[in-house]
Amino acid sequence: MTATASSASTETFSRADWLRGYESQTEERDYWIDDIEGEIPAELEGTVFRNGPGLLEIGGQSLHHPFDGDGMISAIAIRQGRAYFRNRYVRTEGFLAEQKAGKILYRGVFGTQKPGGWLANIFDLGLKNIANTNILYWGDRLLALWEAAEPHRLDPQTLETFGLDRLDGLLADGDPFSAHPRIDPGSERTGGQRRLVNFAVKTGPSSRIRLYEFDESGRCVEQQERVIPGFAFLHDFALTPNYAIFFQNPIRFNPLPALLGQRTAGQCLASDRNKSTQILVIPRDPKAPLQTFETESCFVFHHANAFETADGAIVVDSVCYDEFPMLEPDRNFKEVDFDLEG
Structure with missing residues (x-):
């Protein structure tokens, strides 16, 4: 195995910028993007989907690590020289339950605990499918992926969550599927x-x-x-x-x-x-x-x-x-x- 190292950056790390990068996006939006530099080629048509943790605190309690955050899908659809933005959270069972309760109900993998200390978390090994790692469009299906459980299927036009997708019976309940x-x-x-x-x-x-x-x-x-x-x-x-x-x-x-x-x-x-x-x-x-x-x-x-x-x-x-x-x-x-x- 050959190791290669990049040259050190001369730029100073900004803690303020670092912290702003981990603020929750609480709003779900739909709008035409008007602030565009240059022109979008008229023949360019399609949609770019992205997935990542969007919610980094619940009920005033911060998550211990962004990898525990609920998945939020962003889409930029391009057609006839224009671009349209839309974002939606994946409506997983855990996301809906915590939004209703207004507090953390599940432990995370990367350090997030339920409020109440060790006594509230002891013997609780259940995990929330956070659907936050990747987004895949294949075989006319749009899937939000998280490696420890089944994917969630979404509407590619509206980003509405249809629910878990077990890939025509290929996956059993709770089966993992890499992101x-x-x-x-x-x-x-x-x-x-x-x-x-x-x-x-x-x-x-x-x-x-x-x-x-x-x-x-x-x-x-x-x-x-x-x-x-x-x-x-x-x-x-x-x-x-x-x-x-x-x-x-x-x-x-x-x-x-x-x-x-x-x-x-x-x-x-x-x-x-x-x-x-x-x-x-x-x-x-x-x-x-x-x-x-x-x-x-x-x-x-x-x-x-x-x-x-x-x-x-x-x-x-x-x-x-x-x-x-x-x-x-x-x-x-x-x-x-x-x-x-x-």
Whole structure:
């Protein structure tokens, strides 16, 4: 594995700008965008969808981390040289319940607790499907994704939430479905046809990775499952014409503090620097064997690119941290100061 580092920025980090970036967007709007620099080409037509945490406090209580925030979809529709903006929150079951109650009812993964201290959170391992990580349009379906549960289906015109989508029975109640799918633009093994490829992982002492491939109509045309040893924290993967590549991070998970209401699940993860990172190369051909390679200990959230060379080598570009970037229970994300910590 080859590590590359970018040159240091000379700009000073602004805490005021940092804090403004994490203010809740409480309004849902619809309007024509009139403030445009230049001209939108008349032949350009389509809609750009974006998803991300939009609500970062509930009932006056701030969330511990933005990753626990409810998903808000933004759409910019372009037609005949004009652009129209619309935003809507995904009406998940948890979002509606908390809006009605006016307070936090669910624990988050990244540190958010119900009010009342550990006693209010002890033994509560239920999670809210926050639908906040990605947005996907495939097979005439618009889906808001969150990796730990099923996607929510939305109306691509109005952004109205239709409800959970179990993909024509492919997913059972509560099944995970990754928020970072990949698109194969067409390769020899697909007959030149585009494919959407995604995965789901169920962790434990041994972990199960399920790989799905969908044709352009949204029909699942291939799926396979591989069992790997150890706890697998897999947020993203890389795709080539013949392989799906996963980095199994050397992570320890101690669930006891979460069970006792002292921490949330994400705060119970820690890097094990004494172990190497496992690179799992899963052939898209279900009959071919999985291959495992070792590299130095690191932590990978996201991959940027992957390809196969003419001589059969696989190249993966990834963002690698030295270790899992923990956020302690007594520290809020708003307190980060990159001038002091950079």
